[in-house]
Amino acid sequence: MPTQAFEKLSAVSLHAITYASHGLRIKGWMALPPATAQRFPAVVFNRGGSGPKGALSAEGAMMYAGLFASWGFVAVASNYRGVGGSDGVEEWGGGDVDDALNLLPLLDSLPYVDPTRFGLVGGSRGGMMAFQMLRRTNRFRAAITFGAPTAINTELKNAYIRSTMRKYLAAGANEQLEAEQRSVVCWADELCTTTPLLVQHGTGDRRVPGEHALALAAELQRLHFPYRLIMYENADHVLAGRRIESMTDMRWWLSTYVQSNTALPRTGPHGA
Numbered sequence: 001m002p003t004q005a006f007e008k009l010s011a012v013s014l015h016a017i018t019y020a021s022h023g024l025r026i027k028g029w030m031a032l033p034p035a036t037a038q039r040f041p042a043v044v045f046n047r048g049g050s051g052p053k054g055a056l057s058a059e060g061a062m063m064y065a066g067l068f069a070s071w072g073f074v075a076v077a078s079n080y081r082g083v084g085g086s087d088g089v090e091e092w093g094g095g096d097v098d099d100a101l102n103l104l105p106l107l108d109s110l111p112y113v114d115p116t117r118f119g120l121v122g123g124s125r126g127g128m129m130a131f132q133m134l135r136r137t138n139r140f141r142a143a144i145t146f147g148a149p150t151a152i153n154t155e156l157k158n159a160y161i162r163s164t165m166r167k168y169l170a171a172g173a174n175e176q177l178e179a180e181q182r183s184v185v186c187w188a189d190e191l192c193t194t195t196p197l198l199v200q201h202g203t204g205d206r207r208v209p210g211e212h213a214l215a216l217a218a219e220l221q222r223l224h225f226p227y228r229l230i231m232y233e234n235a236d237h238v239l240a241g242r243r244i245e246s247m248t249d250m251r252w253w254l255s256t257y258v259q260s261n262t263a264l265p266r267t268g269p270h271g272a
Contacts, residue, residue, distance in 0.1 A: 008034075008070040014062055017076070021102040022095070024087040028078040028103070029061035031069035041117035041258050042107050043068045044140075045077040046100050046133075048124025048147070048238075050092060050164060055084035064121070071251055072259065074113050076103045092125060092168035093182040097132045104139055116141075119258035120195075121250070123147055124208065124237065125164075131184035131191065138192045142257035144250055146200040147237045149208045150216040153179040153186060160207050188219040196226040196264055198253040200246055202235030224268040228253075 011034040018025055033040060045064050047056050056079055065075035080099045082090030090096070107113050120143040122130030127148025134143055153176065155162040162179065169178055180186045191197070197220070201213035210231060217229040230249055235242040256262045 009062075009066060012062070012066045012069040014058060014066055014069075016058075017106075019102065019106050021081070021099045024081055024099075026078055026081060026087070026099050026102070027085040028076060029056060029058070029065055030077075031061065031065040031075040033069045033072050033074070039112055039114040040072060040074045041119065042074040042076065042113050043119045043121055043254065043258070044100060044103050044107075045075055046120070046122035046126025046129050047077060047079070048122075048126045050083075050090065050125060050168070052083065054125075055079050064123075067247070068121070068254070071254065073119070073254070074107070074110065076107060078103055090168060092165055093128055093132065093178075094168070097129050097136075100126075100129055101133055101137065104137070117258050119143065119254050121145075121254075124149070128152075128182055128184075132182070134191045134195055134197075135184075135187065138194055140192070140195045142196050142198070142253055144198040144200065144253055146239055146246065146250075147202065147205055147208055148199070148212070149182070150212040151183050151185045153183040154215075155179075185215050185219050188216065188225070189223055191225065193225060194264065196253075196257050197228075198249070199227060199229045200239060200249065201229075201231055202237060202239050202242070203231055203233050204235055205237045207237045226265045226267050228265075 013032045015030045017028050017030045065077045068075035078099050079086050080096040081088030108115050118140050120130050120140045122145050124147045127145030130145055149161045199213050201210050203210050220227040232242040239246040
C-alpha cells in the first residue's frame, strides 16, 4: 500500500454500533474519516457470507468500511439479524434486507453526514441484498456489487448458491418463488433508475458463476439502465488477485456519482 494511502487508513476510527431494526437490536460497524468541520458523504456496505463465520469482525470491517472511510466517506455495515451478536434469527434475502435499509435512519441522524450523498456497496449475498434495496428506495446516488448472485432461479438445486439460500428458507416455503424474489434478473425493471450501478465479477468465481453478472448486464442493457459491467479475468469470488484494480474502479464510481454531483451516464442508442 502506498505511504499516503496507509496514512489515510491509519487515521480512520472504527466503532462498534447497535441500532434498531423492526424491534430487534442489530450489531454492526461504523468507520469515520479523520474529523473535519465538513459533512461527509456516506456508504452502506453489505457484507457477504452466512452463519457465524460470515459475521464482520473488526478486521473485516476495516477491510471495506475502513477503506471507504479513508476515501472520505462515513461507512456503516450491518451484521444483520441473528449473527454477530444481533437479535433475531438469520435470514438470507428476507428481513436482513430491512436491517441494511434501517442503517439509513441512523445515517440521517448524524450531523456530520450529508443525507443527499449516499452510496451502496454489496459483495456476494450482500450484493443480492443491495439489488433488493434498490427495488425499494431511491436514496442512493450510486451502487456497486461484486460477486453477486443475480439469477438464483436458474441454478440447479445442488448449485452452491441455491443450496445456501435453501438453508434459510422457512419450512414449507416455495423454493422457486423464493429464488425469484432473490434474483434481480426477474425484476430488474423495478430497480431505481436514478442509481447508476457498477457490476463487478471475477471470471474465475466458483461460487457464483460469471454468467450471473452477464445475465444482469443483458437485462440492464435492454432496459437502458445506467450501468457498467467489469469482468476481471481470472479473479475469484472476492476479486482476489485483482483487488487493487477493482478497488480503483470502485473508488472512481463512488467519487464520481456519490461525492461529486456528476450527471447520470447517457443510456440507450446514440452517437454515430
